[in-house]
Amino acid sequence: MRVFLGNAPWSKEGLIGVRAGSRWPHLQDPCDPYLPFPFYLAYATAVLEKEGFEVFLLDGVAERISTEEFVRRCADYRPDFILLEVSTASIEQDLQTVAALREKLPEAKIAFAGLFPEAGESEFLQQHPEVDYAFRGEYEYTLREVAQALARGEQRTDHPGTSCRDASGRVIVNPRRPLIENLDELPWPARKPLPMLNYHDLPGGLPGPSLQLWASRGCPFHCTFCAWPQIMYGGDKYRVRDPVDVVDEMEAVVKEYGFRSVYFDDDTFNLGKKRMLALAEEIIRRNLCIPWAVMARADTSDEETLRAMKRAGLVSIKYGVESASQEILDRCEKGLDLSKVEKTVALTKKLGINTHLTFTFGLPGETRETIRETIALAKRLDPDSVQFSITTPFPGSKLFLQMEAEGNLVTKDWSLYDGSNVAVIRQGDLSPQDLELALRTAYDTWQRHKLLRPLYRPKEWRKFLKHPGQSLRKYKNEYRHKKKLAAQRKAAEAG
Template identity: 45%
Template sequence: MKTLITNPPWLTPGRIGFRSNVRWPFTVSRKTWREKGRCSYHFPIYQAYTAALLMKHGMDVGVIDCSVDALDAEAYCARVEEAAPGLVVIETATASFAQDIVTIRMVKERTGAPVALVGPHATIFHESILREHPFVDYVVRGEYELTVLELVRALEDGRDARGVAGLTRRDGNIVRVHPPRPFIEDLDALPFPARDLYPWDHYHEPNYLALPWITLISSRGCPFRCIYCLWPQTMYGHRYRTRSPRNVVDEIEECVKRYRPGEFFFDDDTFALSKRHVLGICEGIVGRGLDILWSCMGRVDTVDREMLEAMRRAGCRKIKFGVETGSRAIMKTIKKGIDLDLVADRFRLAKECGLEVHGTFMIGLPGETRETIRETIDLARRLPNDSLQFSIATPFPGTEFYTLCEKNGFLVTNDWANFDGKFGAVMSYPDLSKDEMEEMLFFALQTCQPQYGKAGRTLAGKLLHEARTSGVGAALAHGARYLLKQAGISRASGGGITLSGPLRMGLGWYPGGTEIGKEAYLTVEPGTERGGRTLAMTAKAAKGAAPYPTLELSAGGEPLGSLALSSEWRTVRVALPETRLPLEIKIRADRTTRIPRPGKLPKFVGATVRELAVTRSTPR
């Protein structure tokens, strides 16, 4: 009997989805997918573990990963038919489930093979899925390798699988829920993932430095209780379980000999958690003379200098720190437990130890307001990131975050397709609407992403990537654009803002675009000389804005002037009131939305500022 382990199609108009081994399933545009290296091709490592385990026990196994090949439902079903399986294992996700269930029906109708679903969404809704969809035979709940193994054994022996723990199954018109399966304690007992069954050299993350990219897992489970995190609450639990350092390094050595990888990535929930575990792996890498490059995920409160230096000696290139918020109140609400006072120190420490640092941040966490988001953006701007990412928090079923939103009526949709980590918010709070979350995400991306290229090493990595994927000419053009931008000659980007006189930017105002529909602020500080001051601002409507917005300037509740914007640059000059400095000036822009293309977030646009200057006009 052949078992087919599959990641089915997830295609929407103009987009391709990724779900397997993805904590926040997402879609990317076909254009991005075609441009190699521009998106994450996550290796389905847990499916590969399952395949390897079945093969270890002498079973016939096949795999299909539709995401990496962009297969549609027809092509997928044709491959399933050709394999003539005795069991089809299909991974599902919340955002893809409506499409998945149509594909699953096609598989059942065309092959008649038993179907078993795996993944967080199926785990949470196991009973309702079997009740509502008679073409689904089994749901394997949670960590699934051993359950699939026992299910295959039962089917091969002609048994009904009634003794298989961790399984929910159909028994005629009755849904049978079996007892849960304990988590796998001895992870060393699992064989290494069956990478050779997959196009293993096609998988990578977008910020890789060298290919091929090999994904590793050195531990499972996370002891922390972050309310938004999907896997510990639905799949792998809160008990932290590690492989032995020897077993991990054995796998690394095998991969080096077989695949000659350019880079490894430890996709543990938190690799840098146990100091003993990390040091053991690092010592093993160095002791065996394995000259490798790798990156990992970590927490700022579990690393120290000894650990980071050992990681660097062992070839670690980058560590990803999940910060999520710059608000102490929100940090408490989400139960992440990080002391924000540690964040900047640990980022700097990692940099001192020779590592690149990637920071991750979320918008739209419970209790969020525009002010807490500003705190997060301000923190992200201050940190010595080599790269960073912002996303809208998504309350996936099975998480405490989802329960909170459902209980309080915060969810604004019951369409699972909207739970795509690349699209807009699916909730709205009393103090922060869905539209405001999406505005602030766009605001954060426009504000923080231009600083990605500050580190020369990061720029070099980007140019190497560009040369590999698009040719040397494209890489040189990329480098030229970067240098122009750093020189302040970028197209209406905020990089060309000139500041003269005693002026600083205050929290809430970021060059390049006003916060649409709300207020932005700048503060004029005292100078060494006294005298009247004039504010000059040159701006125009952002491309695509309709109708054209108007900038309104005021101070202390009194209007200073306004500027009716157009597609051309215009300048407004206003006399600042002679009052005690610092003087806070409020700038307001009318709300304007650029109509989004299909599959894109709406872009909230307003004024683009080219020049902003305060000059002394009347010396005393």
């Protein structure tokens, strides 16, 4: 049996989409190099290959191919089963891709998976007969079970984690599949079919090319806006891998591809002090000497662990801050103490570890004053890099239900749900346009802050003196970006 797994191309009005591997599927400028590794697709491929299936994994986003080329390569493979990872913001184009595939491959079974839980609802499958299955949550074992049944000629409709149709056409919505308890039983992700040097996430100045890894899955915290714990995992269960196996993978893949760094893109990496220290010790014991970065929480970091990870090569940390308002953080159930954030960021910088901070505009309780405070906090914390976004309530999240109940959703045009360019909510007396302006203002202010930073940060001067050509190109690009943002802001205000 031949199985095709794909991340289809996605673009709109000159922007390109980022989907598989992203907790925040969105559209971005084609010049933006950010590209996450498609973890679920790669793990699912490895699981199927281990069971003896013929598998073709194609990341059309990473390869920057057209939809026509994506469909042609899939059709040429003649698969019996097709799985596409989809998302809320891309679903319109995902359905167009399926229609093209269905025309070429009328007998193939087609499944959707990923960050669009609506696909598993009865109404969706009734409206879209071209889609045979929808997989809910993490889907490696769901896909394996369905593929094994079809290979035996069984037309079962009772697979946990799936929605499908019975022989009469009635849609069957099955319960969610239990999470994979032992992550160490999973094979390492399949990487050979993928353009590994194209994947790019370098927080805080991490050198590239960089390997993206997972050392854990899930998060025990309860942020109402966070998509993966709620949609992909269905709760707050936190699961970890054996640190030795993690470092085995890190060492082997870095050696195979010549990566210059490693980024642990876990939901929350730094939980469990004993495990953190064991992982750092294992890296030191093997003398790997490779810089790495992590996605973490500021309030679960402590000096001993940070120092140990620094000795093991940690050079950068992403911390999610979201807002300068403690009340807003409490209302979205993040459980984060802002006073600890300021202390942890200061400590992290003192230890010589670069910081990347993330903020969002539009959470419940947002006002013009809290927006100004958040921008001011970003400047005061002065991270090496920063991300601002517009709060987007993904279907399937508590925030979506809250926004819907309060009448704060302004549209259910899913193509607008990317949080990168367009606001789909109102908040208090803030209109969607106000939130979009807040995003542009934040980036405009940050770019101005960065341009002035070399005047008071010795580290910036050292960077400039060490790499003058690279630094000049960087500031030239940032100046152009600043002008572009200013033009966008002016156009928005005029409109």
